[in-house]
Amino acid sequence: MSEIYNFSAGPAMLPKPVLRQMQEELLEYENAKASVMEISHRGVDFMALAQKAEQDLRDLMTIPSNYKVLFLQGGASAQFSMVPINLLRGKNTANYANTGHWSVKAIAEAQRYSKVNICTDSSANKFTDIEDFSNWQIDESAAYLHYTPNETIAGLEFDFIPEVDMPVVADMSSTILSREIDVSKFGVIYAGAQKNIGPAGLTIVIVREDLIGEVVPKQPILFDYTTQANNDSMYNTPSTFPWYAAGRVFEWLKEKGGIAEMAKINERKANKLYQAIDQSGFYSNPVNPKYRSWMNVPFILADNSLDKLFLEKSYNANLLALKGHKSVGGMRASIYNAMPESGVDTLIEFMADFEKQHG
Ligand code: PMP
Numbered sequence: 001m002s003e004i005y006n007f008s009a010g011p012a013m014l015p016k017p018v019l020r021q022m023q024e025e026l027l028e029y030e031n032a033k034a035s036v037m038e039i040s041h042r043g044v045d046f047m048a049l050a051q052k053a054e055q056d057l058r059d060l061m062t063i064p065s066n067y068k069v070l071f072l073q074g075g076a077s078a079q080f081s082m083v084p085i086n087l088l089r090g091k092n093t094a095n096y097a098n099t100g101h102w103s104v105k106a107i108a109e110a111q112r113y114s115k116v117n118i119c120t121d122s123s124a125n126k127f128t129d130i131e132d133f134s135n136w137q138i139d140e141s142a143a144y145l146h147y148t149p150n151e152t153i154a155g156l157e158f159d160f161i162p163e164v165d166m167p168v169v170a171d172m173s174s175t176i177l178s179r180e181i182d183v184s185k186f187g188v189i190y191a192g193a194q195k196n197i198g199p200a201g202l203t204i205v206i207v208r209e210d211l212i213g214e215v216v217p218k219q220p221i222l223f224d225y226t227t228q229a230n231n232d233s234m235y236n237t238p239s240t241f242p243w244y245a246a247g248r249v250f251e252w253l254k255e256k257g258g259i260a261e262m263a264k265i266n267e268r269k270a271n272k273l274y275q276a277i278d279q280s281g282f283y284s285n286p287v288n289p290k291y292r293s294w295m296n297v298p299f300i301l302a303d304n305s306l307d308k309l310f311l312e313k314s315y316n317a318n319l320l321a322l323k324g325h326k327s328v329g330g331m332r333a334s335i336y337n338a339m340p341e342s343g344v345d346t347l348i349e350f351m352a353d354f355e356k357q358h359g
Helices: 016-024 044-061 075-087 101-110 225-230 240-255 258-280 304-316 341-358
Strands: 067-072 093-098 115-121 145-147 168-171 188-192 203-208 296-301 331-334
Touching (some): 016 240, 044 067, 044 240, 044 258, 067 225, 075 168, 075 188, 101 115, 101 145, 101 168, 203 225, 304 341
Parallel strands (some): 093 145, 168 188
Antiparallel strands (some): 188 203, 296 331
16 A cells, blocks of 8 residues: 555644654653653653753754743644733734735734734735735834744745844744744744644744743733743643654654755755646646745646545545645645655656546
């Protein structure tokens, strides 16, 4: 039987070697004599695991020492609230780039706390393009600028970091660890774990220390970065299993040569898939080639009455979860770090065969 490849956008895509390792050590974690799910998060074994996971992430992303790394719960959606709560710091406006579905969600939540200046808006082009940065309407008096470097649904990814005179906040849920970035350019980076980090249930927040400590009054204590930073992300019981799994993924990434190596593979995987789409005449992707995502590749078939057949046949060929998000229709191949290049090659072959038979 041919290998199974899961192109799912979530809630998790994990490297097979990591899944196997977790299976092997599920009943007894290292020397702990119990499952990692059962040991105390305040005991020596878990504390060592937590520290190593943080250090490995710091190494992988070259996170400067004046940044805190938090391992939280609540998903990226909780950060939609935590960002304004912590970053407004007495101001009453924030800049938000609207480049897709997840930007829209972040904006709606920020509007509960603050005025929002939409500094750029891709809704008119159905989130297939990003306006030239020189035309963005930045409110210079605002507390911060928020953007979504990779929009998971439309497959729209920035190839630049907005340069502004205020903290830049990035929802990196679906792009973190896929390519090298300069962390020092950001005030806050956050990411739900469930794409390139580990299973759902964990959210990574990387926050510059000087931005911590001045929250909108009367907010939940858990939503104050200070609470989390002062308690090593263990003010309450943390999400221990996803934290452990993330640590194993970080080790796997280091073994693979780190993010620079991963980025080369990711770029190659994405380029060959887009090339196959563009050269086909049967498949298409509407995103400006400059801003096509390395992680999420949506495409449509020339005849959408064939969608159902495409999904049935691809599933039978062990290529899973290719159905596109309902808002854009068609197909979407999520090709996160855990997707081997052979998975993309197999998908390209399948697509060519399908076109030959039905195109
Ligand atoms: N932002 C982006 C870019 C996402 O892709 C997602 C989830 N797919 C979210 C936010 C929401 O994340 P969560 O479900 O962890 O709240």
